Structure formats: structure tokens, C-alpha cells
Amino acid sequence: MNCLQFRRKLLEDPTRQEDDFLTHAGQCAGCRAEYLRCQAFEQELLAALQVPPPAGLREEIIHQHPGRAATGTKHRRWLLTGLAASLLLGIGIGMRLTVFAGPSLQQEVIGHIAHEMPLLEGPADHWVDNDRLRRLFTGLGGELDGELGRVRHAGRCHMDGGDGLHLVVQGERGPVTLLLMPAQPVDGVLPLQAGEFQGVIMPLDHGSMAVVGNNGEPVMHLAERVRKSVHWHL
Amino acid sequence: MKPSQTTFEELVDAHYAELYHFALARCGRADLAQDLVQETFSRAWGARRQLQSVQRARAWLYTTLRREHARLYERQRPETRPSEQLPVVPVSDRHCDPDSLALLQVLERLADNYREPLLLQVLGGFSCAEISAMLEISENTVCTRLYRARRQLRSALDDEPKKVLAR
Ligand SMILES: [Zn+2]
Ligand SMILES: [Zn+2]
Numbered sequence: 001m002n003c004l005q006f007r008r009k010l011l012e013d014p015t016r017q018e019d020d021f022l023t024h025a026g027q028c029a030g031c032r033a034e035y036l037r038c039q040a041f042e043q044e045l046l047a048a049l050q051v052p053p054p055a056g057l058r059e060e061i062i063h064q065h066p067g068r069a070a071t072g073t074k075h076r077r078w079l080l081t082g083l084a085a086s087l088l089l090g091i092g093i094g095m096r097l098t099v100f101a102g103p104s105l106q107q108e109v110i111g112h113i114a115h116e117m118p119l120l121e122g123p124a125d126h127w128v129d130n131d132r133l134r135r136l137f138t139g140l141g142g143e144l145d146g147e148l149g150r151v152r153h154a155g156r157c158h159m160d161g162g163d164g165l166h167l168v169v170q171g172e173r174g175p176v177t178l179l180l181m182p183a184q185p186v187d188g189v190l191p192l193q194a195g196e197f198q199g200v201i202m203p204l205d206h207g208s209m210a211v212v213g214n215n216g217e218p219v220m221h222l223a224e225r226v227r228k229s230v231h232w233h234l
Numbered sequence: 235m236k237p238s239q240t241t242f243e244e245l246v247d248a249h250y251a252e253l254y255h256f257a258l259a260r261c262g263r264a265d266l267a268q269d270l271v272q273e274t275f276s277r278a279w280g281a282r283r284q285l286q287s288v289q290r291a292r293a294w295l296y297t298t299l300r301r302e303h304a305r306l307y308e309r310q311r312p313e314t315r316p317s318e319q320l321p322v323v324p325v326s327d328r329h330c331d332p333d334s335l336a337l338l339q340v341l342e343r344l345a346d347n348y349r350e351p352l353l354l355q356v357l358g359g360f361s362c363a364e365i366s367a368m369l370e371i372s373e374n375t376v377c378t379r380l381y382r383a384r385r386q387l388r389s390a391l392d393d394e395p396k397k398v399l400a401r
Contacts, residue, residue: 011384012377013355013362041388045341045356048334053254057268061246061275116280135269139306155276156305163305 006031014038063126064153105186105201108160109210110194113177119153119168120175128154136165137230140182146229148178149222160184164207169222176213176222182206182232206232242282246275249295256296256357259341260303260350270306274299296358297368300350340390348383351376 001009006024009016014035016022025035113120128151136154137144140163150170157166162183168175177199186208190201199212199219204227211223250271257267277298278285285291341349351365362380366373 008381011381013380015359038384041384042356044333045337045387048331048337048341049255049259049353049357050251051255051258053251053271054264054268057254057271058246058250061250061272062243064272064276064279118279131265132269132272135265139269156273 003028003031007034010035010038014042060126064128064155105160105184105208105210106190106192106194109179109192109199109201109212110197112157112159112166112179113197113212116157116166119166120177124150124152124170124175127151133167140165140232141234142180142182142230142232144229145231146225148226148229161207171213171217171219171222173214173217176211176217176219178222178226179210179212180204180226180230181208181210182234184208202227204230204232206234242279245278245282245285245291249292250275252357253295253299256353257299257303259353259357260300261306262342266306270299270302273302277302292358293360293364293368296354296360300368336391337387340387343390344383344386348379348386351379352383352387355380 001020001024003024006021006028009021010031025032130147133148133151133154134144136156140156148167148169151167152170152175153166153168155166156163157179159179159181161181164179164181164183167178167180169178170176182204184207186201186203188203192199192201192210192212196215197212198215198217199210200223201208201210202223209223209226209230211219211226213219213222253271253274254267257270258264261267261270274295278291278295281294285294341352344352351369354360354365354368355362360368362373362376365380366376369376
């Protein structure tokens with residue numbers, strides 16, 4: 001390796017460990033000085049970029065996800081996994097039978113919830129702050145005007161037809177899932193029932209929303225409140 | 235060799251700070267950077283079973299954050315969309331050390347296709363080959379961009395350190 005090659009390689013990746021590269025640095029004083037100068041520059045660059053993250057970011061990330069699933073929820077999880085599997089099976093068979101009809105929106109909603117089952121597990125001991133919620137809505141071209149109550153999870157999720165928001169709020173009978181699907185229109189109100197879950201899918205000014213809770217949860221009540229607070233400017 | 239097993243919490247501890255640095259350097263706003271990191275780990279939680287090897291997890295996290303960042307700009311309405319370069323960053327909010335400030339200022343003037351591979355290498359510690367896979371461009375192109383990025387940074391700093399310091 002000559003000096004020209006060395007200096008090119010150095011600026012491509014100063015952390016290279018190849019033998020011929022390191023050997024040249026060991027044997028050529030000029031390139032060794034350049035090598036050291038480059039390492040110092042990398043350190044400066046790294047230090048400049050390492051702005052301390054906001055206090056509490058770590059806790060927010062950890063609490064967003066119930067890593068400590070309570071034992072009582074294990075059974076439910078199995079049930080749901082089974083349910084999701086049977087739904088997926090249904091989707092597979094359905095597609096072979098009728099080429100044009102995809103899975104129903106109800107099936108997709110239950111499948112989505114089942115797929116992200118951990119969001120419903122564990123104790124709810126951390127709430128998403130309203131600023132973050134509003135930013136999530138703004139990011140999708142919407143607006144949240146009002147309160148959704150105690151929100152234990154909020155994130156953007158890929159849904160059929162486009163991105164939407166996946167929220168989990170604390171209901172009267174446990175966690176309630178809200179899927180806001182601005183790119184998924186529906187014609188009217190669709191009831192939904194699967195295992196121990198029940199809910200409703202209803203139209204919004206753009207697209208639709210699913211509200212799904214445990215059996216006995218007054219989902220219509222919550223659905224009305226969300227419908228009044230959420231606006232899409234699409 | 236058996237890959238080291240990590241829990242979700244260990245994954246967060248190992249990477250959340252560097253991902254925040256990457257996000258902040260990409261979008262220039264602390265609140266958005268925070269959202270990007272949270273979104274990324276939200277997805278990591280869903281994929282946590284595939285993320286048990288540390289090295290794979292790191293590449294996965296950076297790739298996911300890049301995708302989330304791209305989506306952020308896709309989604310923004312035209313009037314709020316920043317011009318093709320970075321949004322104007324109040325650099326002074328982030329750093330008081332003048333050398334760092336000067337460095338960040340020249341970094342922000344780099345073209346985005348030079349800046350991104352450089353950030354991936356400096357913050358994520360990825361090699362040219364790894365960056366090539368992440369950005370889906372040839373390894374040669376990545377190497378060239380990294381070489382030029384560092385050349386440009388250095389010459390910009392050599393040219394006007396006094397000017398920046400005097401601000
Ligand atoms: Zn030499
Ligand atoms: Zn989801």
C-alpha cells in the first residue's frame with residue numbers, strides 16, 4: 001500500500017483494521033501523523049454529536065412496552081395467538097376461494113391487535129403525555145383537540161391502506177385499543193366480536209376508527225368522545 | 235458462536251442514546267428526535283425476537299429510524315416541509331463548546347447523501363460494507379462519499395474556523 005492509497009482508505013474509514021493498512025501506519029511517519037490527526041478529528045466529531053438525550057427518554061421507551069408481563073395474562077395471550085392464527089388461516093383459505101374478497105376489516109383489526117398483544121399486557125403505570133400524542137396526530141396530518149383519557153401506548157402503525165395511529169387507553173374493564181385509520185374508509189358502523197374482545201369500527205371525517213375492549217366495556221361511549229376530538233386535514 | 239441474548243431493556247440501554255444522537259443530527263429538532271427514537275423502539279418491541287443478536291439489532295435499529303425519518307417528511311404538508319436540506323437548527327441550543335459548534339455547522343452544510351453515511355459510520359460504527367447494505371448503494375459509492383465528506387469537513391474547518399468562533 002502506498003501513501004496515496006493509505007490516505008484515501010483512512011478518510012473512507014479511519015477505524016479500519018486491515019493488516020496492510022495498519023502496517024503502513026506503523027512504517028510511514030507521515031501517514032502515521034495523518035492517521036493520528038484523523039482519529040482525533042473523529043473523536044471531536046463524535047463528541048459534538050453526542051448531545052445528552054432528554055431526561056426521561058429511556059423511561060418513556062421502557063414503559064411504553066410492558067416488558068414485565070403479569071402471569072395472569074399468559075392464558076389470554078395464548079387464546080389470542082390462537083385466534084390470530086385461525087384468522088390468518090381463514091384469510092388464506094378465503095383468498096383461495098374468492099379471489100377478489102380480501103380479509104374483512106374486522107379480521108384485520110383483530111389480527112393487528114393480536115399481533116401486538118404485549119401492548120395490552122402488564123400493569124399500566126405510565127401514561128403518554130399529551131404533547132407527544134398531539135405530535136403523533138400532526139405527523140399524520142391530523143389534529144387532536146381534547147383529551148383521550150389515560151393513554152398507555154401511542155404509536156404509528158402500518159395498516160392496510162396506509163399508516164394510522166395505534167393507541168391503547170385505560171378503559172373501565174382494562175385496556176382499550178383505538179386504531180385510527182385515516183386511509184381506511186368504511187360505509188357505516190361495523191360491530192366486532194372476537195373471543196373476549198368486542199368493539200366497533202366506525203367512519204370518521206377521513207377513514208375510520210376501531211375501538212376494541214374487553215367484553216362489557218362501553219366502547220360506544222369512548223368512540224363518540226374520540227370522534228369529536230380527532231380531525232384529519234387530508 | 236452463540237449470539238449474545240439481550241432483553242428489550244438491555245437493547246434500549248445499549249442503543250437509545252446513540253439513536254437519539256443520530257436522530258437529532260438527521261432532523262435537527264429535539265422533540266422530533268425523541269419521537270423518532272420512541273417510534274423506532276416501538277417497532278423493535280414488535281420485532282424483539284429477531285433482535286437478539288446485538289450486531290444485527292444495531293443495523294436494524296438504524297435502518298428503522300431512517301425509515302421513520304423518511305416517513306416523517308413524506309407525511310408533512312408542503313407548507314411545513316423543510317427545504318431539501320436540514321431544517322434550520324438552532325445549533326446554539328445544543329452545544330456551548332465553540333469547537334463542537336463549528337463542527338456541527340460545517341456538518342450541516344454537507345450534502346445529505348454525504349452526511350448520512352458519515353453519521354452512520356461515526357455514530358453507529360458501521361463499515362463501508364454495512365452502510366452499503368443499509369443504504370442500498372454500492373460499497374464503492376459509500377467509500378467515495380465518506381472520503382469526500384471528511385475532505386469537505388476538514389477543508390471547511392481549515393478555511394473558516396475564526397469566522398465561526400467569532401459568532
Ligand atoms: Zn505513507
Ligand atoms: Zn399497531
